[in-house]
Every structure is written in C-alpha cells, then in structure tokens.
Amino acid sequence: MVTQEEKYRRFMALHARERAFVMPNPWDAGSARLLAHLGFEALATTSAGLAFSLGRRDSAADLSRDDILANAKAIVEATDLPVSADLENGFGDLPEDCALTIRLAIEAGLVGGSIEDATGRPDDPIYGFDAAVERVRAAAEARAGKPFILTARSENFLWGRPDLADTIRRLQAFSEAGADVLYAPGLPDIEAIATVCRAVDKPVNVVMGLQGENYSVTALERAGVRRISVGGSFARAALSGLKQAAEEVLTEGTFNYERVDGSEAERLTVPPKR
Template sequence: MPVTTADKCAAFKKMHESGCFILPNPFDVGSARALQQLGFKALASTSAGFAWSIGKADNRVTVDDVVTHLTALCAAVDLPVNADFEGGFAVEPDKVATNVARGVRTGVAGLSIEDSTGDAAKPLYDFNLAVERVKAAHKAIDADDGGVLLTGRCEAFLWGRNDLNLVIERLQAYSAAGANCLYAPGIKTREEIAAVVKAVHPKPVNLLIGASGPSLQEAADLGVRRISVGGSLARAAWAGFMKAACEMAEQGTFTGLAHGYPGGELNKMFK
C-alpha cells in the first residue's frame, strides 16, 4: 500500500512524542534513498547541501528551486521529510505564508522557518517581525490541515550572537506563535542544550551536530528529541570528490579513485 503524505505527517508527529532520533540530511534523491535503505525513519533537507548539488552557494537558491527539490525528495522515499525552508524566501509575513503554502504542497511532513536576515550587520530580524513570520507560517500550515510540523529556528549562534537568553526568549516566542518544534543551531555545550530544552518544554528540541557533539544517547539524556546534521553529509561527500579530483588535476594520478564506494553495492541499493 502506498505511503501517503498524511501517513508521513502522522508518523513524524509521533516520533516527536518521546525518545530521540537522528534526522539525517540528504542533498539529492540518491542520498535520500540511501539513507532510507540504511534504516533511518525520517529525513530532513539541507539548504546548503542542495545548493551545492546544483552549483549554487548556500542561501542563493530560489523558492522555485527548493519546491522542485522537496517534491522530488518526498516522492523518492516512503519516509517523512522535514524541509529546511530557510527564511521562507521572503521578509514580509504574508509572503512567507504564501511560500510556506507552496512548501507544504510538496508533500513534506515538517518545515522550518529561521530568523536570519543574511545581513552580517543586522543578522536577525527584529523580534516582533520574527514572531509574526512564524505566526504567518503557522497560519499557512494550519490552513492546509495536513498536519505538517512547524519548526521555529533562532540563528543567533550561527551569526556570532552567543546570547543564550536572547535565543531562549525568541524560541519561547516562536513556540507561542505556533511552532511545534524549536531549534537553535550552534548551541553545543551540555549547559546550553539543557537550558534550551528546559525553556521550551514540553515542545521538542532539534539539535544540530556536525563533526563533534553528544552521542544520540547523550542528547536523549539531555531531553533532545531529534538530531540533524545540516550540510555535513554533503560536505563529507564533497571531501571525497574534491580529494580525488584535485589529485587528477594537480598530479595526473588516480589513486584517490580506489577509495570510492563499490559500484555494485550502489546498484544493489538502487535496484
């Protein structure tokens, strides 16, 4: 029996009720199918990983690019997909709502909205505007009545604003504005993680982990509900590609190709 979007949304919501799970970030259809084969129960898109896969820098893709990408990811796997929807591809709340409605129609089970402006001089939207943007996203999701889970993101730590009180104030406001899950990428210490979990309880918290951080069990012990890895899997894939390609370009040798994943195994996975 085909897995419907409603099935995916219900399963995704259930996953947030207890325990902690890994939400890995594929960057294309192939990597999404591979992660499903490995037994993961849900996936999340990555703005950076996707952008690199189409030859663009992070935060330089369009809403049309992302909607097409999300539609392909959701159709390719039977798992719930959470959309990294950046800042909603608009500033004004009503335009964020319009774009979120488009995102919801791709078949995603979750969608995140962040509060970063992209301007280093003023990296976060003003508090009230940031809250209104989350409210608008929530309203658009609610109008669809499909059960898509909304994640509110505070990007302060990623922009060097390491003010935990600011982050908590914003996450609590995003929760009140309708966010079902809260996310502050960049927090790392046990004390920071525990403080965020406590501040937004009983809403679930997403934790970003790159090359280092707590284990799944350690994050669960801190009360985290899910762990995502952002563009880290994409960067790992690019590392192997660039190492082998640079060797060919600079030395005219091909030893790096010996470390590739077996083609026969890939064919088995994708048959």
C-alpha cells in the same frame, strides 16, 4: 504508496516518543534513497547540500524558493519517509511570505519545514523580536489543519549574537505562536543545549557537524534533545571523499580510493521495480 497524512502521523510519532531520533539531510533523490535504505526514519533537506551540488552559494540570493521546493519535492518522491525542509527565512520579510512558503511546501508533499529568524542581510542579520514572532505565527496559521510540523529557528548563534537568554525568549515565543518544534543552531556546548531543552515546552532539534564540539546521540538525548539533524555535513563528507579520490589520482597516479561497486551503488540509490 504512503500518503502524506500517513507520513505526517509517523513524523509526529517520532517526536512523541521518549528517545531521540536522527533525521539526516540528503541533497538529492539518490542520497535520500541511500539514507532510507540504511534505516533512517525521517529525512530533511539541506540548502547547503543543494548549493554545493549546484555550484552556488547557500543564500536566498542564489537559491530561490522554487529551487528549494523543487529539490524537496524530488526528495519526497524518492522514498516513503517523512521529509521536512529547510525553508530558509520563508523567502521574504513579511509574515505573508512565510505563509505562502508553508502552503507551497505542503503542496510539494512535505510534512515539515523550518522558518528562521535570520534576514539574510549581514548588516542586520536577525529580525526584531516582534517581527520574528509574527512570521512564525503566520506560518503556523498557514499550516493549521494540514499534515505539517512547523519548526521555528532562532539563528542568533550563527550570526555573531551569542545571547542565550534572547534565544530562549524567542523560542518560547515561537512555541506560543504555534511552532511544533524549536531549533537554535550553533549552540556552544551541551550545557547550553540542555538549558534550552529545559526552558521550552516543545521538542528541540539540534544539528551536529555544523561547528564546535560534536556530541553522541546518547549525550544529546540525556540533555533533552528529541531530534538531531546533520545539516550540510553529509554533503561535505561526500565532497571530501570525492576530493580525496581525485587528489590521489592527480598526485599519486593510483586508483585505490574507497568506493562501492556499481551494483552496490545501484542497490543503494535506485528503488526496486514494483
């Protein structure tokens, strides 16, 4: 069995190398095993994918900290790969809430996780600058000396605040507060991504499949990106395949949809006996 410390060292090494790596987002143990089988080197959870699978909204009101961490633990236990988690906004407004979430994430076997500066309140969507920085600082202190890579997220562009200067200011402050990886989902184009990468001193994560134009791994790597995730887009792709198959049966009365056979599905999702 690969230990948490060994997974952490492997995760650290991925961030330290010159080329970018893709860290896809499974939503359960089976999808995690499939992605590991295909050769990905690390995984991340997705609150959106989990929400789709449970028939809930992707929000703190519908997905509790216990829900998120139970799902993350199942994914951690499904493979020997390093797993980082989408930890929302730390499940509370206070820095202490973020610190508790990080400690519980480490107990669940995770070797990474993200804290965002979105409040979850549409009328006041982003924490003030000072509060956002203190929340990251508390999360960083909670994982000090532990095998855990902290990602800090600036959510401006997801909440109708397309202010690149403020986003960079926040990411720089998050880095100074102790974050190991920086992340601003929803940046509008490759030029903005490159600008962020040049402006900060820590590895940058970007998400593809979220909105707007998609760029290749090579293009993102040239822009300075170190880590690429896919958010809930793989889960949406899976739902799209299910929808197309169901619509074919309902509208055409045929069963020609693409699929793997049972033995292949088992090979991709069930670990071999030891």
